[in-house]
Amino acid sequence: PKGTGRRSRPPREAAARPLPTPAGLPSLDLLTPEAPGTSDEADARLKAQIIEDTLEAFGIPARVAEWHRGPVVTQFGVEPGYIERTDREGNLRRYKVRVSKILSLTNDLALALAATQIRIEAPVPGRALVGIEVPNEHKAVVGLRGVLESETFGKMRAPLRIALGRGVSGEAVVADLASMPHLLLAGATGSGKSVCLNAIIASLLFFNTPEQLRLLLIDPKRVEMTKYNGIPHLLSPVVVDIEKVIVALRWVTREMDRRYALFAEVGARNIEAYNRIAGSKALEPMPMVVVVIDELADLMLVAPDDVERTICRLAQMARATGIHLVIATQRPSVDVVTGLIKANFPARVSFAVTSQVDSRVILDTPGAEKLLGRGDMLYMAPDSPQLQRIQGCFVSDKELEALAAYWRRQALESMMQADLPAPWEGMSLEEEDDPEDDLLEQATELVRKHGQASASFLQRQMRIGYPRAARLIDQLEERNIVGPAESGGRSRIVLVGPDDDAPAEDATDDVEAEDYEDYVEEEAEEA
Structure with missing residues (x-):
């Protein structure tokens, strides 16, 4: 029978023993234990038979070699068969079934399986199989604690390791934020972005002290991250004002420049080398900084260029300075996720989106429009172009509040000052224009000296852009200093002479009103 030889992997990776909690760090007992997964072998065998019969009905010989049941979908590994044809000489030849033929039957397979959406991965990376992902009738919730206690997470010793969720085979999927080194998330409303952000923040808070990690949380929606206010990891209370967001980001760039200057002084290439040198020279070690932005679209609407x-x-x-970005948006359009931003974020996560265009914007390939929502995601690792389907971790508000309350208590017991003023307090949006003040003075001297003023003139003289x-x-x-714009693209009138300290308000007093236009033309010709 066709069913012989099939094998199914265990539905869930065996959890490793909980690692001992270092002093000062919270225990994973604050999280709810993950419910054990269930495996319905009879249902999987029935769906495998339906897939084989449907493909055979369309003239495609294939067999289901294996299946892997995950928390939300089951992936069936289909091995394409051979088609026998007789050539012109009467010889019997065998031809391998083309993968494109199986891909073209996506809707027919969904109809036969009575599934809402199926996704075909052709081929499965590293395997000679075509993966057909079918949603499970009974979906399992992936708890954060189960991934944090998994063997995969325990083996990774990186300080910024984060839990993403479980793959289609039920294996834990973890990543190192420091090696990404930045993460971009996108998806429609309600697809699970904010839950994923909370799981990432919780992963960092469980394994890093305030001396090791500082957080800058930016939440224009004002409701998702304010629960973390008061914990000692924050550089400031959660930033919700758009104008303060821009100032805070400018402070982060200044902090980056300051760290590079310190690296140069001690001869370090990155933050790890600097902290090793700091230990031997009695210098203060640097904490890592993670900037989390919950909604990029709001910022891009207010000040896209900045x-x-x-x-x-x-x-x-x-x-190299230990500063990493985690940015989420619910509008993955080209005016929000621009080409420059995308080029600098090789690690990306896409949740369910509304159209194939949005999927191409965030992942450069279709597929995210077929996700099921509620934490179902496609993960693009920075070191691999292949997409990995993951069911994201779920962490409840009660668990997050317990974690935040633990760190607030720690701050009180150790006399940490968790409510210090923001380091960018006192900075303003106008401070960024200081370099242009020098250019403005230079432009003033040029128009006074030459007696003409136009954008093209300043371009040529100062070698700047238009x-x-x-x-x-x-x-x-x-x-x-100059007059208003003239019609016809002519140069503007310079109201201040080379030796004047104030605008020449009476520059046109001696000109009769009816001759003013002639005066303007003469001035333009002389210029």
């Missing part, structure tokens, strides 16, 4: 420039600079340079030159012209007009 946000994109700051995030890209951090993504390009901040890895946007900045046009902005300088507008600033000169605000200071009454």
